[in-house]
Amino acid sequence: MRRTTTHLSDGRELRYFDFDDDPPRTASDERGLPPGSTSQGRMRFDHLTGEWIAIAGHRQERIFLPSQSDCPLCPTTSGNLSEIPERDYRVVVFENRFPSFLDENVPGDGAADAIPAFGADLPAYGRCEVVAFSPDHHGSIGALDADQMGLVMAAWRDRTESLLQQPGVRFVFVFENRGSEIGVTLHHPHGQIYAYPYVPPWARNMLDVAGLRSDGSDQSHLRSIVAFEREQATRIVHADDHWVAFVPYASRWPFEVQVHPIADRRSLAELTTEEQDSFSASYPRLIRALDSLFDAPLPYMSGWIQVPAHPTADELRDSRLFLRLVSNRRAGDKLKFLAGSESLMGAFIGDVVPxxxxxxxxxxxxxSR
Amino acid sequence: MRRTTTHLSDGRELRYFDFDDDPPRTASDERGLPPGSTSQGRMRFDHLTGEWIAIAGHRQERIFLPSQSDCPLCPTTSGNLSEIPERDYRVVVFENRFPSFLDENVPGDGAADAIPAFGADLPAYGRCEVVAFSPDHHGSIGALDADQMGLVMAAWRDRTESLLQQPGVRFVFVFENRGSEIGVTLHHPHGQIYAYPYVPPWARNMLDVAGLRSDGSDQSHLRSIVAFEREQATRIVHADDHWVAFVPYASRWPFEVQVHPIADRRSLAELTTEEQDSFSASYPRLIRALDSLFDAPLPYMSGWIQVPAHPTADELRDSRLFLRLVSNRRAGDKLKFLAGSESLMGAFIGDVVPxxxxxxxxxxxxxSR
Incomplete structure (x- = not known):
């Protein structure tokens, strides 16, 4: 695997992930974007819920479902100077042009861990990156072979390692939104990475629960959950020497899968080569199976839960890596909406028995194969 | 105001709310639905998040966007034996035919407050009701005059008083989903009431935060939040002697409004006649204004936050009534989706500056007027 780092004309970083015998990546961005034109929003603290909300008005202007000829994630052609200067690529990661978080104006470490005064906001610091999974505009994770998926994992791992060390970052979230039914604004197969300046509410709550239920040993609560699912076995959809995938006992969404490593891992950076290879082979197959459930590819969101950056002792004790994938399709012609009960009260009503x-x-x- | 209580042919309760000089409500349900045919789901505890998830597979069969001629919320006609036996009505509340929670098999008080063993589920006990706001299929809250809105409030209040006392109920949530963009399955103007057997996660978190920030006096944290908004004043959209409505400082959604009573109230049941009258006049006007923001009526979810049923001392100290309304429309032709960051991590990125x-x-x- 070979990495090549370059910068776009406005200064944003871009990194190619290639096989060793791929051609060198030397093309430069010919668009002449003005340097430093990326906007930073603000973060406001919601005192009602104790959560930070990023306000990113500039993202309203982001491009919305462009056709292939204007796609910013396709390789550059003479007619389409895209975000990716090369005429071909394997996997690329670059800084989002319309980021929710930007690594400028970083206050002191842990600034967002403290409760601010009413009305005291912060710059929305952190970092947002885009991961293009494939040069094929019509591709998907399900269409990747294990080698290509291995490059995606290498990219995820590279970025996790780097962002976990970045000053001001508290949580690195590697995720994918897929399908316009889920709200994607670009069809080209891609994922995203958000390096948040705080531990996001869902992870915060999960870690707090794990802390309360901990027996004092590392990762004990998460291990109990995985052990329960392996023991019941009725909801397991895939298992091999390194991973187990199951529909969780208390699913919120019509279709929901968690994928956990068998061994204790805290982040993508801790995975062994064998674990990476095994996941690279099985995950595209899982996506192909999900895509075959209905007449059209399944809309889904998936993301890796991993240890916070600069973790506290409790966070380190209680964190365990896993992937969560959820879909909002509840029938061929119906979507699950998060309406009043879910959106306003956080109270989920599942429509499908796990x-x-x-x-x-x-x-x-x-x-499927 | 006059209440008339009756039962549908399958045994579900239905209550009319009328003006004193309206005709008596005596019609009976001619559909001959089999008694006791309403299904109860199960609740499973998600040990990962410490939250209950109701699994209600039977709700998959519920009716989906029927036309007016089949509408179950229109008054009954010879061609449409609806859920409401009368040929006309003002406001009606009845038990949901496809409930997420049903008041059968109620375990001991506080059963859902304890952490169950892995795999130990509970019946999804509680109660779900539907509130028809108007006999007009094409109506809306915004189209109601103050008198009709007063009947809706009387119904909300009646049900709140009753359900707060019901064994097994821990939280009464009075809410409305409006617009197919939000996931409503019936266009007829209506709201819902969920009487949960637990304090739902959003309210639980809000109360926990309020408890941590309390100065020991009643409702102090919520009062601080309202005081901050009134002091800043820049986000207030309506204020009168009894209520203040503002876009919250840290809004999650493109359009979001909170409506708080000026005086300390814990539930709809505590409102004075003056407060009820004032809200009945101003709320439909607010909805009309929101409906005029774009070319089409605004899709929204709104709901009342109130004191839990059978409250603990802390819950009683920290609870304060208010209404929360959020819309997912971020532009004339664009909706806000809760994708990976929001749905998987609970980390909100706001698109519109409050x-x-x-x-x-x-x-x-x-x-508007």
């Missing part, structure tokens, strides 16, 4: 979802996914995996 | 949203709503209120 064992039924697991059975359907297992059946789809059995006929 | 002061700008407030200015637009104020301008709309100035020209």
């Amino acid at each position: 064992e039924d979802a697991a059975e359907r996914i297992r059946a789809a995996l059995a006929v | 002061e700008d949203a407030a200015e637009r709503i104020r301008a709309a209120l100035a020209v």
Whole structure:
């Protein structure tokens, strides 16, 4: 695997991930974007919930579902000077042009861990990156072979390692939104990385719960959850020497899968080569199975839960790496909406019995390859 | 105001709310639905987050966007034996035919407050009700005059008083989903009431935060938040002797309004007649203003935050009534989706600056009546 780092004309960083025998990546960005034109929003503290909200008005202008000929994630052509200067690539990561968080104006470490005074905001510091999974505009994770998926994992791992060290960053979230039904604004297969300046509410709550339920040993609560699922076995959809994938007992969404390493890992950076290879082979297959459940590819969100950056002792004790994938499709022609109960009260009403979802996914995996 | 209570043919309760001089409500349900055919789901505890998830597979069969001629919330006609037996009505509340929670198999008080063993589920007990705001299929809250809105409030209040006392209920959530963009499955103007057997996660967190920030006096943290908004004043969109409405400082959604009573109230049941009258006059006007922001009526979710049922001393100290309304429309042709950052991590990225949203709503209120 070979990495090549360059910068776009406005100064944003871009990194190619290639096989060793791929051609060198030397093209430069011909668009002449003005340097430093990326805007930074502000973060406001919601005293009602104890959570930070980023206000990023500049993102309203971001490009919305462009056709292939204008796609910013396709390789550059003479007619389309895209975000990626090369005429071809394997996997690319670059800083988002319309970021929710930008690594400028970083206050002192842990600034966002303290409760601010009413009305005292902060710059929305952190970093947002885009990961292009493939040069094929019509591709998907499910279409990747294990080698290409391995490059994606290498990119995820590289960025995790780097961002976990970055000053001001408290949580690195590697995720993918797929499908216009989920709100994607670009069809080209890609994921994102958000390096938040705080531990986001879902992870914060999960870690707090794990802390309360900890027996004092490392990762004990998360291990209990995985052990329960492996023991019940009824919701497991895939298992191999390194990973286990299941529909969680208390699923919120019509289709939901968690993928956990068998061994204790805290972040993508801790995975062994064997674990990486095994995931690279099985994950595209899982996505293909999910895509075969209905007539159209499944809209989904997936993301890696990992240890916070600059962790406290409790966070270090309680963190355990896993992937969470959820879909809002509840039937061929119906989506699950998060309406009043879910959106206003956080109270989820599941529409599909988890064992039924697991059975359907297992059946789809059995006929896919 | 006059209440008339009856039962549908399957045993579900239905209550009419009328003016004193309206005709008596005596019609009976001619559909002959089999008694006790309403299904109860199960609740599973998500040990990862410490939250209950209701699994209600039976709700998959619920009716989806029927036309007026099949509408279950229109008054009954010879061609449409609806959920409401009368040929006309003002406001009606009845038990949901496809409930997420049903008041059967209620375990001992506080059963859902304890952490269960792995795999130990509970019946999804509680109660779900539907509130029809108007007999007009094409109506909306914004189209109600103050008298009709007063009947809606009377219904909300009646149900709150009753459900707060019901065994097993821990939280009464009075809410409305409006617009197919938000996921409503019925266009007829209506709201819902969920009587949860637990304090839902959003309220639980809000109360925990309020407890941590309390100065020991009643409702002190919520009062501080309202005081801050009234002091800054830049986001207030409406104020009168009894209520103040503002776009919150740290809004999550493109358009978001909170409506707080000026005096300390804990639930709808505590409102004075003057407060009820004042809200009944101003709230439909607010909705009309919101509906005028774009070319089409605004999709929104709104709901009342109130004191838990059977409250603990801390919950009683920290609870303060208010209404929260949020919309997912971020531009005339664009919706805000809760994608990976929001849905998986609970980390909100706001697209509209709250002061700008407030200015637009104020301008709309100035020209609406």
